[in-house]
Amino acid sequence: MRYLKVLWCHELPDEPVELYSELNDAGYEIRKVEIYRDGRRDFADGESFSGTTMLGEGALPSLEEIAEQDEFSPSVIEAAEFERVWHQVVGRTRKA
Template sequence: MGAELMTSYVKVRWDHEFAEEPVEVFSELGDDRYEVRKVEVYRDGRLDWADASRDTDTIGLGEAPFPDLEEINSQEEFHAETITAAEFEAAWARARRAR
């Protein structure tokens, strides 16, 4: 029997005042904790997305494994939490429609 792949989903809220940076990031992580797909939500409502076949000057998949939630949450301006696949898919669908 083969090893089961462990896909996980994370939402990170970033509290800041930078107009050109996202305030929420939704990430789908593979079993190696590398991002597979990502959605960024901006203060003005703008959405952007990336996957293995698409990135832009403003969004791309992480180049290192995604940190543990405890590590992210140790920084005051971030709040990271595990979300469901359905929550990620809803954000992904909204971002894909917006582009």
């Protein structure tokens, strides 16, 4: 497994500004969290989702390819950071 955090710098009010992805060895998303400028947080996994967040249909581009686009700042993160964000979002969402 690999874990990515991507900061998306834009002015679109209905699009996320932080994206967290858990990827399998082939580069496909297994779980994803999106965080919006207004504080809203959504998630998706193979069984459920919130808001408009969905898993990508194909493999994610490489970190280098993502970084080539000026509006994106990608970084590899540890599994523990992804799990912390995931549990904050999913725990809050499923309790509601």
